Amino acid sequence: MNEVLINALMYGVALVLTTYLLLRRVKLLIGRKVRVPKPQEAPKYTYSQVIALIKVVSIVLKTPATALSLSVILIILLISALSSGAVLASKTVTIEPTGKYLIIIELSENLPQLITHELNFKELRKMIRVVLEEPLNLRVGSETLVIYSVLGLDTDYGPLNVSRECYVGAKEFSSRLLKIRDKLVPIKYLGNFIYELRIVDGVTLLKPSFFLGSKPIFVPLENTLVTSFELANELLNASVPITYVIEFMSSEELNATVPLLLKYKEYISEFIIVHNDTLITYFGTPIPSTEGVVTSIISAAIASLIILPSTHAQISKIKEVEERLVIIGFPIWSLSLIALFAVISPLIMMGIVFFLITPLVFEPPSVFTSLISFVITALTVTAFSKIEVSKIYAQPEITPATHELTLVLSEGPHEVLSKVDTLLRRDEFFDVIKIDKYCRDDEGYLYGVLRFKKAWGLGANVEVMVSRVNDGYKVSISVKPWSIEEISDKYMELISKMVLSKVHGGLRV
Amino acid sequence: MNVASLIPLVSKVFFRSRVPFFAIVVNVLTSYLISLWSKHLLITYLLILLTILTSISLIYAEKTSLTSVFTGLRICGAKVNVIRGFILIYAVLLTLFLTIIQLVLLKELLALIEFIGVFTASLTSLILVKVKFIEHV
Numbered sequence: 001m002n003e004v005l006i007n008a009l010m011y012g013v014a015l016v017l018t019t020y021l022l023l024r025r026v027k028l029l030i031g032r033k034v035r036v037p038k039p040q041e042a043p044k045y046t047y048s049q050v051i052a053l054i055k056v057v058s059i060v061l062k063t064p065a066t067a068l069s070l071s072v073i074l075i076i077l078l079i080s081a082l083s084s085g086a087v088l089a090s091k092t093v094t095i096e097p098t099g100k101y102l103i104i105i106e107l108s109e110n111l112p113q114l115i116t117h118e119l120n121f122k123e124l125r126k127m128i129r130v131v132l133e134e135p136l137n138l139r140v141g142s143e144t145l146v147i148y149s150v151l152g153l154d155t156d157y158g159p160l161n162v163s164r165e166c167y168v169g170a171k172e173f174s175s176r177l178l179k180i181r182d183k184l185v186p187i188k189y190l191g192n193f194i195y196e197l198r199i200v201d202g203v204t205l206l207k208p209s210f211f212l213g214s215k216p217i218f219v220p221l222e223n224t225l226v227t228s229f230e231l232a233n234e235l236l237n238a239s240v241p242i243t244y245v246i247e248f249m250s251s252e253e254l255n256a257t258v259p260l261l262l263k264y265k266e267y268i269s270e271f272i273i274v275h276n277d278t279l280i281t282y283f284g285t286p287i288p289s290t291e292g293v294v295t296s297i298i299s300a301a302i303a304s305l306i307i308l309p310s311t312h313a314q315i316s317k318i319k320e321v322e323e324r325l326v327i328i329g330f331p332i333w334s335l336s337l338i339a340l341f342a343v344i345s346p347l348i349m350m351g352i353v354f355f356l357i358t359p360l361v362f363e364p365p366s367v368f369t370s371l372i373s374f375v376i377t378a379l380t381v382t383a384f385s386k387i388e389v390s391k392i393y394a395q396p397e398i399t400p401a402t403h404e405l406t407l408v409l410s411e412g413p414h415e416v417l418s419k420v421d422t423l424l425r426r427d428e429f430f431d432v433i434k435i436d437k438y439c440r441d442d443e444g445y446l447y448g449v450l451r452f453k454k455a456w457g458l459g460a461n462v463e464v465m466v467s468r469v470n471d472g473y474k475v476s477i478s479v480k481p482w483s484i485e486e487i488s489d490k491y492m493e494l495i496s497k498m499v500l501s502k503v504h505g506g507l508r509v
Numbered sequence: 510m511n512v513a514s515l516i517p518l519v520s521k522v523f524f525r526s527r528v529p530f531f532a533i534v535v536n537v538l539t540s541y542l543i544s545l546w547s548k549h550l551l552i553t554y555l556l557i558l559l560t561i562l563t564s565i566s567l568i569y570a571e572k573t574s575l576t577s578v579f580t581g582l583r584i585c586g587a588k589v590n591v592i593r594g595f596i597l598i599y600a601v602l603l604t605l606f607l608t609i610i611q612l613v614l615l616k617e618l619l620a621l622i623e624f625i626g627v628f629t630a631s632l633t634s635l636i637l638v639k640v641k642f643i644e645h646v
Contacts, residue, residue: 068566079555305531306566
């Protein structure tokens with residue numbers, strides 16, 4: 001029965017589908033109204049300049065010089081990041097000789113097993129020294145004791161008998177009982193002596209709230225609790241950093257242990273080394289090492305030196321399309337800006353991408369050293385590219401430059417051309433490569449090729465034509481500067497002016 | 510124009526161009542960094558890669574100044590073979606400078622790796638540049 005139903009369903013679907021396709025075919029054969037699309041308006045070239053700008057950047061991007069520059073930047077940033085060698089910030093102070101070799105280390109709550117199991121120190125003391133952000137409210141009878149600073153000691157310390165009592169700086173609670181979990185602990189008054197107690201000279205037993213200059217500022221005694229390590233641990237639910245005081249027999253033993261502990265610097269919030277009379281305090285913030293910073297600066301210098309010559313090749317590439325840019329409608333003054341933008345933008349883009357990715361892979365000190373490299377390189381390349389661009393795109397002075405000059409003189413062609421010949425040959429700025437002279441009756445022609453002495457591959461061609469005009473002779477001087485290198489119009493016009501002024505002045509005098 | 514007259518021209522180009530100076534400074538700085546981070550292999554190899562890129566980059570950049578020299582040589586009537594000789598002398602001078610710096614500043618294996626890297630890179634880029642120039646000229 002089921003099979004019959006399935007077959008009927010299949011045949012039904014096939015019939016409907018065939019009918020639909022047939023009807024569609026018939027409709028097509030009969031014909032139907034076709035909507036003729038309206039003629040579209042020609043696209044407006046509103047963004048043509050933006051597109052041109054993008055194309056200029058893409059021209060620069062396609063050059064091998066850009067590929068080289070980007071590779072160099074990437075390698076430099078990686079070198080800077082890898083060589084940062086993050087170390088903890090430190091401060092060294094000379095103290096009274098203690099005769100001890102100690103490490104005082106405060107580790108975050110995530111890593112107590114490091115000290116107790118992995119490194120397995122023998123001479124070890126542990127304590128809780130915390131200043132709380134949120135107060136700890138303890139009930140003493142019907143009253144509340146507000147605690148901001150807790151000191152938990154594993155053994156009795158001087159006048160502090162923490163194994164049997166706890167200490168609070170509020171006199172009214174003295175001799176009463178403090179209930180911690182199920183235990184009742186007698187309270188004793190905590191005097192000012194607590195400020196004088198030290199783990200070692202220079203390190204107070206009670207943790208300062210902050211420092212005012214070098215002076216430690218503590219939480220008021222009324223809000224301070226000193227108790228045993230276990231009770232403090234219970235009160236704070238073991239969610240606080242623990243301070244360990246590790247004593248060593250010798251300086252060598254201590255020195256060997258420091259690198260082992262510094263491997264876990266991300267868990268260290270306080271690290272103090274006592275070398276008999278030297279106290280070195282490391283702070284929890286990792287900073288780049290001196291070598292790292294030096295490397296990043298040198299790397300930036302290397303990158304700049306490698307990229308700078310490449311920018312010249314890139315700018316020359318843009319120079320090739322400058323006519324097209326002018327046709328599109330870019331003003332001439334904007335060409336240098338476009339060239340600068342095209343050279344700098346790939347570097348900036350590369351930097352942005354790098355600094356979006358690096359914080360995910362590297363630590364902050366590495367990002368910092370890479371940033372130093374990048375900023376120095378970017379600034380140097382921008383500054384020198386600007387100089388390079390301004391050389392190539394330099395515009396001539398406002399004074400219009402003349403390449404041609406016409407004079408009317410009384411001398412004949414032979415005298416004029418001989419004078420010009422002598423002037424050019426004696427010129428201090430130009431060497432004569434060739435001079436051709438031709439004189440006939442009242443007409444004369446001189447063609448000279450000059451080479452500028454102060455620069456290689458730069459010179460000018462001079463043409464002087466002399467012809468008869470009424471009572472005198474018309475002298476037409478034409479100068480065409482040339483260069484085998486790509487130099488700016490400004491310099492070309494300078495050459496032109498020098499030759500013209502020489503010939504003009506010589507003929508006038 | 511003979512080969513003897515090329516030598517003063519080559520030395521003139523060599524000492525007037527910024528590129529050999531850049532190459533020398535970059536190589537000195539890189540060598541210092543390599544010796545500073547010689548225990549950190551990844552940084553060392555990145556620095557060696559950088560030196561190789563430096564050679565390629567600087568010789569590529571030298572194209573502009575060399576182009577004018579070649580055009581000048583052609584104007585003076587030099588044959589292609591003479592220009593090839595010029596390139597060869599220039600290449601040898603530049604590569605010699607780079608490799609001497611590496612050999613003086615670095616020692617043993619690092620110096621050897623640097624030498625091979627820089628020499629190969631310089632020659633490769635010079636061959637590339639030479640092909641381009643010959644086409645251009």
